[in-house]
Amino acid sequence: MVRPSTSASPGAGAAPPPRVALVEDDPILGESLAEHLQLEGFRVDWYRTASAGYCGIAAGGHDLLLSDVRLGDGHGRHLYERLQADAPENLPPAIFITAYADIDDAVALLKLGAADYLTKPVDPERLVARLREICRCAGCAPARDPSPMGVSPAMRELEARLQAIARYRDMPVLILGPTGVGKEVVARRLHELQGGTGRLVALNCAAVPEGLVETELFGQRRGAFTGAEHSRPGVFEQAAGGTLLLDEVGDMPEAMQAKLLRVLQDRTVTPVGGSEPIPVRARLVFATHRDLEADVAAGRFRKDLYYRIHVVSLRVPPLAERPDDILWLAEGFLDQHRRRYPAEPRQLSPAAREALLAHDWPGQVRELQHAIERACVFAAGPVLAPQDLFLERPPDGQAGASLSERLGASERAHLERALAANGWRITRTAEALGLSRKGLWQKMRRHGLQVPRAGGR
Numbered sequence: 001m002v003r004p005s006t007s008a009s010p011g012a013g014a015a016p017p018p019r020v021a022l023v024e025d026d027p028i029l030g031e032s033l034a035e036h037l038q039l040e041g042f043r044v045d046w047y048r049t050a051s052a053g054y055c056g057i058a059a060g061g062h063d064l065l066l067s068d069v070r071l072g073d074g075h076g077r078h079l080y081e082r083l084q085a086d087a088p089e090n091l092p093p094a095i096f097i098t099a100y101a102d103i104d105d106a107v108a109l110l111k112l113g114a115a116d117y118l119t120k121p122v123d124p125e126r127l128v129a130r131l132r133e134i135c136r137c138a139g140c141a142p143a144r145d146p147s148p149m150g151v152s153p154a155m156r157e158l159e160a161r162l163q164a165i166a167r168y169r170d171m172p173v174l175i176l177g178p179t180g181v182g183k184e185v186v187a188r189r190l191h192e193l194q195g196g197t198g199r200l201v202a203l204n205c206a207a208v209p210e211g212l213v214e215t216e217l218f219g220q221r222r223g224a225f226t227g228a229e230h231s232r233p234g235v236f237e238q239a240a241g242g243t244l245l246l247d248e249v250g251d252m253p254e255a256m257q258a259k260l261l262r263v264l265q266d267r268t269v270t271p272v273g274g275s276e277p278i279p280v281r282a283r284l285v286f287a288t289h290r291d292l293e294a295d296v297a298a299g300r301f302r303k304d305l306y307y308r309i310h311v312v313s314l315r316v317p318p319l320a321e322r323p324d325d326i327l328w329l330a331e332g333f334l335d336q337h338r339r340r341y342p343a344e345p346r347q348l349s350p351a352a353r354e355a356l357l358a359h360d361w362p363g364q365v366r367e368l369q370h371a372i373e374r375a376c377v378f379a380a381g382p383v384l385a386p387q388d389l390f391l392e393r394p395p396d397g398q399a400g401a402s403l404s405e406r407l408g409a410s411e412r413a414h415l416e417r418a419l420a421a422n423g424w425r426i427t428r429t430a431e432a433l434g435l436s437r438k439g440l441w442q443k444m445r446r447h448g449l450q451v452p453r454a455g456g457r
């Protein structure tokens, strides 16, 4: 009997990840499926024959069965029927895959109770999505660990993928997502999950002057050229044992693309003026806001380099796709302000919370962070209102006004809003704005603001 190769994902959650019985006799496809599923956070027992699959699955403990239909020593349907007859209590939901789409086979298997029937080549992303869906229905969905990056299901999912990837340190990782969404935060999290050994070195590839590409990447040895009085390590050496984040990789000049490709092929770098190649010992992480596939198609990005870096890609979803994170992140930024300035506690009013949720955040988390920081500094009182969070355009006719006129108009508008929000009660408004009653009265008089007749005191 062939012993199954078993592997476990390193996830640290309370519930173990779902365990998949993979029955596949093709060694190449089997290995690639097993590896892909492990990276996606599943535990995989790979059985290379129908009889080994039968023994393993009948013994129990699996959450899913993924089986080829035509196996060297039998047919997937017979395996399924035998398990139904002999060990129905241990038979998990099943997906069958085949290279020979046969409608009769498909119908027979689905009638027997199989959850799905897929034809090869199987799109790995689709397969994983389907396995997760089946898992959720069967109640064996992985209990996703909380993530320090967010509370939304999308960020928990990303956390799980990072946990799975963390131990494969040779594997380059490509992080995609719009500007300001948190790609560097994700790279830092991966570095942390790797055990935080070595340094995380980040290089903005778009900002390296052409003449310095080689020395930045590979370093220089003393005397390499006139003026090179000291040896200096390049980023690959600086990040040895840790993580090298090559940011804005999509905006990298062409000459740099060629040099990077060489490093990825050789896994060594040679400092300028040096003779000995140094092995690359850093996890390589690439990040870009660009659509690299489109750039390859348009000839702006080297196809060979794209394939080298596009081994595992992670997409950081925009805030619009994970609204659950908006208030959580906002509270986190308020906390940071409280820790830095304990004498200035700030909190969100209910209206501000609504406004944060209603905004579409084209600048992603960076825009949210700036909005909160700005509001903390400029708000007149401890409770932040929507107007504190969003910069308003100058009212019509004020675009050309002097600074003191603009400040005056802005102060008047702010007072008026605070008074209205506090029912025109002077004591409450003064407290909210951090002013004395007298101070507030003086400002109101200066701006010609009067309590409406029906208003309180």
Ligand SMILES: Nc1ncnc2c1ncn2[C@@H]1O[C@H](COP(=O)(O)OP(=O)(O)OP(=O)(O)O)[C@@H](O)[C@H]1O
Pocket: 148, 149, 150, 177, 178, 179, 180, 181, 182, 183, 184, 185, 186, 247, 287, 288, 289, 329, 332, 365, 366, 369
């Ligand atoms: N999950 C998060 N938790 C806390 N802060 C975050 C999170 N995501 C992003 N930020 C903050 O938002 C800002 C932008 O994040 P980051 O630099 O990682 O984005 P990016 O996608 O790499 O941006 P760019 O494309 O401009 O390089 C940073 O100040 C970062 O600290």
